[in-house]
Amino acid sequence: MAIWRAGFGGRAMKLPTSRGLRSALVFSFGLCVACLPAAAQFPPAPGTGPGLAETIEAIESARVTTRILYVTAHPDDESAEVLTYLARGLHADVALLSLTRGEGGQNALGPEQAPQFGLIRTQxxxxxTRGYGAKLFFTHAPDFGYSKTPEETMKVWGNQVLDDMVRVMRTYRPHIVINNWGDAHAGHGHHQAAGLLTPKAVQMAADEKAFPAQLREGLAVWGGGKRTVLILGLERGREKPS
Structure with a gap:
């Protein structure tokens, strides 16, 4: 069973593995809702003697939508089970951010290579994601094939990938961010880079000094203060160094 780690502001805490994936998700989902103002969770029923209609109205008013952003490096890196459970099981507003379109991968089914292969993987x-019940975002980061280190990857990707990630954070405004490669310390450099960049993007999305051009376009900072974004790291099995 996967290990989930939740953290506020970069500080992590390990959740017991015995509770399993579902318990961890319900815990984080409930924790996020619990952070909302009490008035939003339990609005007073109108009138002095609430009947059925008032009770239904109060229940409807109390419903909140938690936005969850799942960040990974390539198409097919994501966990279909996690995304589907969040969107269709917990009825959260879920989005997937794939940093690349996967054009640097291997095509075993046809002759298409980059960039045509990237178009196929995008589709x-x-x-x-339509099946998962999730929205989909990409960055401009290229999939340039296998990379041995995150340093090599970030040298190729440059600052544009962080700009794009912060833009998605400020546009989608997630309450929870799932870092698919948060524990990747070996293996594919794209995976390691994605794991390192995700918490950095969350932090920068809350900083008005980061990418100020986005703010001039009308976007607002997101996170920090009372809107702290919960970061979950999904441990999917460690990759072996190549």
């Missing part, structure tokens, strides 16, 4: 992921 495949669009179809998959």
């Amino acid at each position: 495949e992921l669009l179809a998959a």
